[in-house]
Amino acid sequence: MAEHPAYPVGLRLSGRRVVVLGGGQVAQRRLPALIAAGADIVLVSPEATPSVEAMADAGEITWVRRGYADGDLAEAWYALIATSDPAANTAASAEAERHRVWCVRSDDADQATAWTPATGHSEGVTVAVLTTHARGRDPRHTAAIRDAVVEGLRDGTLVAPHHRTRTPxxxxxxxxxxxxxxxxxxxxxxxxxxxxxxxxxxxxxxxxxxxxxxxxxxxxxxxxxxxxxxxxxxxxxxxxxxxxxxxxxxxxxxxxxxxxxxxxxxxxxxxxxxxxxxxPGISSSISVPGAAGIPVTHRGVAHEFTVVSGHVAPDDERSLVDWASLARLTGTLVVLMGVDKIGKIAETLVAHGRSPATPVALVQEGTTAAQRRVDATLATVAETVRAEDVRPPAVIVIGEVVRVGPAPVA
Structure with missing residues (x-):
């Protein structure tokens, strides 16, 4: 049988009995897909990883806490054999053969009646890549092909025309x-x-x-x-x-x-x-500081961070920000759209109690090739912005987290 290619097929396991032998890392990787398929899963294993145990505790699988015994595969439609006992695996695959149960063996693909393809998903499409023969199987190669196809579908570089009417x-x-x-x-x-x-x-x-x-x-x-x-x-x-x-x-x-x-x-x-x-998209309020080596929170330094708009000055009647309250906070303040108002913002924070020595970082064009970081304090930030010609778009980070990471490269 090993000389003939495998015949690919999609198993519909919803509500059907699936038996998994072994509760280790193989089961931990394979179980989520079986759960997602709606299978009625029975795990037979004396032990299980914490993640597999959590699946049992959540009622997603039924866990029989013992080793394999003859008859465990009765009435099963599909079996995953992945114990650490070669003798038990051999006996289980023999039972699967007798009962005509398709089974996968993690330790010996040649003795299995089915192989697990490298699978991925993209908008209702499942991509499955299967090595033609058991001999010379290279899981890394099939996984790489799977990843390339799925990534192409997801990012649009591999375009498959839709033959259905799209909803405008x-x-x-x-x-x-x-x-x-x-x-x-x-x-x-x-x-x-x-x-x-x-x-x-x-x-x-x-x-x-x-x-x-x-x-x-x-x-x-x-x-x-x-x-x-x-x-x-x-x-x-x-x-x-x-x-x-x-x-x-x-x-x-x-x-x-x-x-x-x-x-x-x-x-x-x-x-x-x-x-x-x-x-949703990744907000610059957390990603840009991160790209510049600044965590917006850090144990023992900042237990909160606040994101505010600086597009209007604190003394502007249109401002909805309670700057006095922000000045009393001890965590991180992230200001977006505030480059041209940072002088007035710093002045207001200091007037309401924030230390003039509070560190400030301005990250211009964050995450792009033109990214640069300029450091200052509340006392010096207005002059620094002028001297360094900091321009929008820039994210401003105010707080002790600015000093947490490695010193910025000059």
Missing amino acids: GVALVGGGPGDPDLITVRGRRLLAEADVVIADRLGPRDLLAELPPHVEVIDAAKIPYGRYMAQEAINNALVEHAKQGKAVVRLKGGDPYVFGRGMEEVQALAEAGIPCTVV
Whole structure:
């Protein structure tokens, strides 16, 4: 049998008895997929890893706490044999053969009646890669092929046309802090499937160059505003293109709901009766400090962090921030959109009790090739920004966590 290729097939195990022999690392890796398949799983093993035991405690599997015994595979549709006892494995695979139960053996693929492929998933598609013959099986090779195919489907570099009618609508996608590798997998896939992309200046611009030629890319900063405010014009553009039956992606920097006005766009689409999918993004408020070697929290230093917008000064009547309360906190303060107001912000924090010696880091163009970090204190930050010509976009971190990591490279 080993000279013939395996015949690939997808097993539908929902509600059907599956027996797993052995509760070690192999079972720990394989059980989640069997649980997801809806199988009625019986684990036979005197011991189990903590993760496998947690599955039993949660009622996801039934655990029989003993070694294998003849008859354990009766009525089973599928068996995973993965004990540390070769004799038990051999006896179990012989029982599987007698009862015509498809079984996988972790210790000897040649003696199994089934092989487990390297599998991955992408939007309703399961990719399974199987070595043709047992001899010369290289799990790393099959896993690498699996990973390449799944990654291609997810990021859009491997495009399989949809032969079904797509529902027009808008995807509000958080593009992350700037590095194109930090957009979510789902966001990148939706971007690859778009007909129209309305992009922010702070979105991951490098991804736009990868789009097919037929995709219309609209710079949100250059939409003709006419008598509308900028946000109203963007809302109108989203509605207009979606009503034309196109798949529209609104690509925003960071996360759509962290100072991104994302909900305003969702509300405008809802009023127009247009479906909208929201894809969260990695917020620059935590990712940019991290990329610069600054943890926003650290044991014994900061037990909380607060993210505020600095687009209006503390003494501006439009400000909704309680700067006096923030000055009394001992944790980390992260300020977004505050480069041109940092002098007034620092002055206000000091006036309400924050030490002038409190360290401050400004991280410009975080996570991109142009990233740079400039350090100061509340007492010196206004002059430092001028002297170092710090420009937006920059994330400002205020607090003792600035000094936690390695010293910044000059």
